[in-house]
Amino acid sequence: MTSPTIASSILQGASNFRDIGGYRNTDGRQVRRGQVFRSDHLAGLTTDDVARLQSLGIAHSLDFRGVAEYTATPYAIAGVQRVELAIEPTVIARMQALVAQGIVPTTDETVDLMRETYRDFVNRYADTFGQFLKHLLEQPTPQVFHCTAGKDRTGFAAALLLSALGVERATIFHDYLLTNQRYRRDPRIEGKGAAHVMKVLWQVQPEFLQAAFDEVDAQHGGMSDYLHGAMGLKPQELAELQRLLLVP
Template sequence: MLIPSATNFRRLPHVRPGTLFRSDHLGALDADDARQIQGLGIRRVLDFRGAEERTAAACVLPGVQVHSLAIEPTIVQVLKDLLDAGHELTEAEVVAHMQDTYRGFVRRSSHRFREFFGHLLASSEPTVFHCTAGKDRTGFAAALVLLALDVPMDEVMADYLLTNERLKPAFLENTRLPPQVARVLTRVQPEFIEASFEAVQQDFGGMDRYLREALGLEAAQRARLRELYLDG
């Protein structure tokens, strides 16, 4: 499915058709695209954007309940502050800052992903989850869902990297960042999400324990997730 005004909108793989979708933000949908998404029966939107992001581009999809799971973005402001101070950022430095962002998902925002799974466990009504570009906060959330469903890591990574084929970098149009910075911020790289997995390993000893202790997914909850969402 192609949604021209939300190019990163797509079904989550290995998930029962019609239940769970991931996307970039839904604040710029045109009428045709909104009708196309409505046709999927979407009833619930789980929004990882921060306060200013939500205000700047409020969800225009009618007839849905939007739940805010706010994770405030920091990366663009951090990089702009460095540039304003006269620092000439290299691509490698930007990648390192992105890795810090992903470690922060584990170390500072796990409570939001715990809330996210609480919504998913409450019902399997057709749901879309998103942030602004649908690549970082959303990409980590999608990976957690697939890992909780025991999807192999290579397929988790394939879904994560699919963003590079789908996303148009319009979300950075007004930031006036140097090309070497924008090149990193408009794509995903394995090194980004691998940094989050390394933080999980360092802090929890592995993904199963992270899912259990940080996100509240005991064996019964993971079995419920498989019942609600796993395709086949």
């Protein structure tokens, strides 16, 4: 496994920022570096951070945050076009509904809630994630994609992209779990709740992503069928994406 070289410390005002390039796929081809980056939200960038993004040539930010999220923490970065790919944070709404009923979920119940959230990504937002891959194809300049923490919606998007590029599952899980090392928790964004619940909600676990992969297999006939079916990626588009983002 070859890991990306750009560390999370590259930006002072954002965490969990990293280049997804550098990994090798099952054919031994390397994902091109310097083209696609993942991050948490970009609302706290410093002047130096903005200059760094500009030096990387990043021209588009693909924002998976819901309406309330990007309204609360908006951003505008010179030279970077924000593209809205809103996926509402349903896990938060479900948690709020439980709290309103006076119910505090157990750790296991919170994990189950996260698994269901990832199944929702697969079944409810296939078209949005398809738009994400098509935007990478249509705009071949460097891009960054993110949500609030850069862990769930962003994590699943990264898993889909790496799957489309033929990267093996073990490597995809490695990239996914790096969030637990690189995301800096921010109580101002996370809100309040029982400590055991918040720990589950603001970290990632292999079970979350595995639930999504299992749903892809069970409901959509596997990753290839999911990419071409529910996500709407034509075979020639997938081939072009691989041409753009894999080193020959």
